[in-house]
Amino acid sequence: MLSRAPRVVSMRRHHAAELPPSVGGDILKDKLHKVNKGSGRCSRLCSLLIFAATVSMLTRHCYDYGLAGSSATGVEHGHSPSLQRTRKVNPIARGRSPFSDLSITPPRDAGHRKISPDKSGKALSDHSVASVSADSSATRPDSGGQTLSKPLQSGTTYGEQRGEHAFARALAAANDRGDLCGDRYIYVQELPPRFNTDLVRDYQTLSPWSDKRNYTANGGFGPHLSSVEGGVLQETGWYDSNEHMLDVIFHDRIKRYECLTNDSSIAAAVFVPFYAGLDVARHLWGHNVSSRDALALDMVRLVTARPEWRAMGGRDHFFVAGRATWDFRRQGDGDTGWGSNLLRLPAVRNMTALVLEASPWNLNDVAIPYPTSFHPATDEGIFFWQDRVRGLKRQWLFSFAGAPRPEDARSIAGRLVEQCAASTACSLMECRKGPSNRCDSPAAVMKLFQSSTFCLQPQGDTYTRRSVFDAVLAGCIPVFFHPGTAFVQYTWHLPKNHAEYSVYITEEDVRGNVSVEERLRRIRPDAVERMRSAVVGLIPAMIYSDTSSKLESTVNDAFDLAVVAVTRKVTKIRKRIVENLPEDEKLEMYRWKYPLLGEAQNVEDPHEWDQLFAFN
Template sequence: MRNIFRKGKRVIIGYLIIMVTVIAVSETLLGKFFLKISPYSMQVPNVLLPTKGVTSYINQSVTQQQKIPTSRNIIFNSRTKQQSQHSIKIPTKAVKNQITSTVSSFRGTTWDPSSIHRKAITKNCTMLVDPSIIKTPFKFYIYDLPTKFNYDIQRLFTDERKYSFCYNLDYCGMGEELYQYSDKGTQIDQKMEKTDGRISVRNTHQFALEVIIHYKLLHSPYRTTNPDQADMFYIPAYTGLQCLTFSGNSQDFVNELFHYLETKESKHFNSGKPHFSTLSKIQREQASQNCPTLRHSKTEAVTFIAIEKESNPYWFRNQQIHGKSIIVAPYPSYIHFINQDKEKTLFEYHSGLRKLNESRYILKVPPISERKMLLFLAAGMRRSNFFRAKLLDQFAVQTDKGPDDFYESVANHPQTEQVMLITSECSVKHRTTTIPWMQRSVFCLQPPGDSPTRKSIYDSILSGCIPILFTNQYKTEYPFERVLNYESFTFTIDEKLISRYNKTVIEIVKGISEEKTKSLYNNLVRVSKWFQYSLPDGDAQWEDDAVTLILDELAFRNNITNVTYIF
């Protein structure tokens, strides 16, 4: 009996060995077969990357078996014969042949966004391709700074308990997703299959610009990993966020930054080529005693992307920031577009659009007819100046509820025409109520606070709510004024009407004609895409967003290439 059992056991083991061998051989043959016929199946086993700084951290998180799509209809840059040491290395002959045939077949053709194989955004915002080979009108190089100048600061905000309740700088600096909504302004069940027209609302902090711009540029097709090919250079230092940590000496931080550039990157930093960087805080604050970035003499040669440019001459005189080159960019909004392969109106700039009024894009948000609230204000109770205090006093109806709960609570009362949502910085509640309110309101009031501009302006633009701005004695500069006519999609009130003549905002808004309101709304939903930072997905980013016009402005100021015309 035992002999029979042993003999049967051997037979079973033998069959198992044969089956495993057959499966292994079959997979090998099939793998070779599909490698020859399918460009999407190509796998790159290894990626050689820079050895230090946030760039290396991002790219080193790519696993050895990441899929790299190669059949993208793009124009490849013919000048990249001298491949950078940081480019992707392909070890096998079969894969080399596959790349050669694919690149040759698409050289010089028109790029089709529907050919892209999309991937979900990762927490560490992984970059999967080297954009050096992509042909663009100009190229910039990102300095690979030591991590103490960027990544260490990002992790401090995200990991330490004293900051993380307020700041979430993961996911390319855009924060964790709160929810998504459809073109009807309704929230979408995350378990549902993804559809076109989805927009991501995320826990994005208003001072996250340094991180967002850095990661967006890492994904930009305009980037090169070979500094000798660069027309411009980007300095990815988080000087504004460093000031907010209140850890260490900010003056020493800035001095060490420029000492590093002068000594370790002297060839390129002193080359005379344009340099640019980002400021997370407003210009005034980054020239203060506690945050002295703009007081350093070397910043004279750097163009800064900033959320606000100082307009008051008093600050120029007292903080020595006169003459600094600033490109005003939108505050990071809660709202970010999810890349849509089939939505070609999100790729118009790369397709040749330069006259923005010829754009066919329309933001998918509720129309005016479905917006119940005429005038909406999202603000804290802080009465930071006389004018703001006077505006707050005009809102008798104040709430901390979302629109659904609010309308349910006032169902048996006369419908109000204006409402104020009480917000406070770092509050969890208003992160999920502000955008729904704006999507149901026609006009969104944007009063000045500690400075003339605020994040809420861009939340309202991306919600289809017409921003109401104010004039004062100094001209406030808004993003991309060279190519966007703000009078066509915002409404401006002279502050004197409120402060001197005691007019109410609701009285002024009711005087706006229905025709004028429709015109403002129709223009607003056409320009909105330029005020958001779309979610990177691992591929080179061609989508129309704020970074598109930032790069356009850099090109204009440095006489590098043709630029856009006004909307």
């Protein structure tokens, strides 16, 4: 596996044992059994003595519910911390949602409370959410302008309460080598269903321009694909997946995650199940800013009022917004700006947002892979597919699935279409709007990419495009023309050295009539084989597996790598706070450059891509 993202082999799908029965409860059963058996022989005084002994034993073995902000089941006194933490894990039966057994139930939301108007009758503005709670968020003058939690008490340091760090138990869990979930516990924040499941239920009305395929089926994977179209796809594991269903896919995986806890004090991170992508999708056209921001503002109102928020001011919270970051960073004033203002809200700037495409100039979002149509249920399914695409005979030197963008003067897609159409070594699939668009067919796209050595991947409507991940899945070496399409985006999932798995040709070269075919023919055959091997090795990190019936896995998929990266990020912040070390000094304008830095390199040092990401 060539991905540089950290692996957690052998720790997946290991469930902790069921919560052991209470010692006091066992004694009570035993005592009551003896009382019933000997009721004819024991005097009333004897019965009273037995009852007193039972009460005494129960008192000595009582449960402790004292930790503020915890919704966990009780933990017995007298057991080791490791055992206590292990008991917090919720065993999940195969194919079952864990929430049927957990106390993590949606809170009552009387009347589906909306954003309250101010005295003038206007809805709360983007900035007014900062005053929702006196302790919810306050601006701290760090290098990136991030908003951090205000100290809870005068004289205490950031993140402290009751004389010790609020996350002390979480750090202790992370350092416990005997606990397989110690540094991986996830606490799921309580939210009413209108923030998630209600949005799924109403999906057909949210996207009136979409067809009638049920993309929300099968945990967000969409309908099963039954046709294998001449052996292009495997018999199982393939779905007609919509790229914007990441909110649903990720939450469904969280429900089956093996290290869930309902004790927030030991959690490595807190997941907020807000389907931001589905929410904004219903308001992208023909809606005013108040309606676009209403649910996001209400989510912040609820989450910042929770005791879990106060531990780190939200810096241990994360959520998924399954669209490009630009749909949540409205520019300009009035109703003409695009999208919502979710990622600009002060409280949300403390959280980590997992998006399909991140901003090169903001610190609070991270890009994770687009969903493809392949969601295997077993490791063997992944390995079989890798062997299959590794051994394919590829008749085309390169291919392109796309269309000219005459409305975009910066786009090079038109030039690539021209070059591909003029070459006998290129296979072109022109994407056209409408039901006959072959680019909407997973089988057709796979057939094209499986027959090609190189796949051209220019920018799409934004920097990125799903086609990148379809190409990798087919074992086709991607050819990039802008670093924003992959290199500075998916740094948790792709190798740092992009030359290992891809070819880079600048957009300026293409505009200057450089022949893509000639560039590709210059690459030595042994180098092509190394790159193809690297691409095939990346496949597990690019997919979201179906874990509904899987107990064990040695493969980390896109979900696993994202969760590990989030929890390690939070643990690193906590350790720096505890050790009283200074904050990582990061400038948001150079956010794209930090993952690329080598040893002894400074962010201000010149880089070949500085002009491409010039901050305005």
